[in-house]
Amino acid sequence: MSHPKSPEPYRYTLAERLYLPLLSGMWVTLRHFVGNLFGRRKSVTIEYPEERRQYSPRFRGHHILTSRPDGSLRCVACFLCATACPAECIHIEAGEHPDVNVEKYPVVYDIDMLRCVFCGYCVDACPEEAIVMSNNYDMAFFNRASSVVTKEELQKPFTYDSSRLGYRPRYPEEEAMRAEARAQLQAGRVDLVGEARRRQEQAAAAR
Numbered sequence: 303m304s305h306p307k308s309p310e311p312y313r314y315t316l317a318e319r320l321y322l323p324l325l326s327g328m329w330v331t332l333r334h335f336v337g338n339l340f341g342r343r344k345s346v347t348i349e350y351p352e353e354r355r356q357y358s359p360r361f362r363g364h365h366i367l368t369s370r371p372d373g374s375l376r377c378v379a380c381f382l383c384a385t386a387c388p389a390e391c392i393h394i395e396a397g398e399h400p401d402v403n404v405e406k407y408p409v410v411y412d413i414d415m416l417r418c419v420f421c422g423y424c425v426d427a428c429p430e431e432a433i434v435m436s437n438n439y440d441m442a443f444f445n446r447a448s449s450v451v452t453k454e455e456l457q458k459p460f461t462y463d464s465s466r467l468g469y470r471p472r473y474p475e476e477e478a479m480r481a482e483a484r485a486q487l488q489a490g491r492v493d494l495v496g497e498a499r500r501r502q503e504q505a506a507a508a509r
């Protein structure tokens with residue numbers, strides 16, 4: 303194979319000299335613009351915040367500190383979440399609880415949301431299910447100080463909706479689905495072997 307001895311200058315084609323590839327790029331943009339304007343279902347974008355995406359029930363959003371039925375925080379200030387946190391963004395100051403059965407409570411419980419990496423380790427580490435995560439991803443801050451959310455804000459995040467819980471230790475809805483599937487299986491209403499054979503035959507026929 304021969305190698306060029308000297309660099310050859312690139313020769314523009316006539317279409318390139320007339321900027322025609324640029325026009326074809328603009329045509330793609332125009333086609334999508336008009337398509338989205340009149341057939342909105344093709345659009346992949348949404349009109350946030352009026353329109354919101356449904357995220358997974360395991361979405362790791364704004365944290366929530368859960369409460370006991372009497373309204374007090376379930377947190378016993380054991381520091382396990384702060385120890386497990388890889389971003390070191392949880393700050394807790396413990397105080398003595400008046401109830402001897404509880405022992406401690408968090409006088410201060412802050413999370414620096416700009417340092418948090420939303421890994422969920424704090425939820426996993428908590429022995430009291432005192433911290434869970436929500437589906438709330440509305441986290442815009444006007445200054446650095448307001449990104450450090452306090453115990454009061456964590457207990458009731460400003461857009462908190464109990465039907466939009468995110469990452470947490472238990473998923474009662476999934477457990478109910480599994481129990482239903484097990485009941486169907488035990489009642490003989492589901493034929494797993496027959497279903498596997500049917501799919502195998504379908505796959506073979508499709509080949």
Ligand code: SF4
Nearest residue numbers: 387418419421422424
């Ligand atoms: S989600 Fe992860 S980074 Fe954020 S506070 Fe919990 S442990 Fe720390």
Ligand code: SF4
Nearest residue numbers: 377378380381383428
């Ligand atoms: S949130 Fe859970 S892990 Fe963290 S200090 Fe409170 S009880 Fe302990």
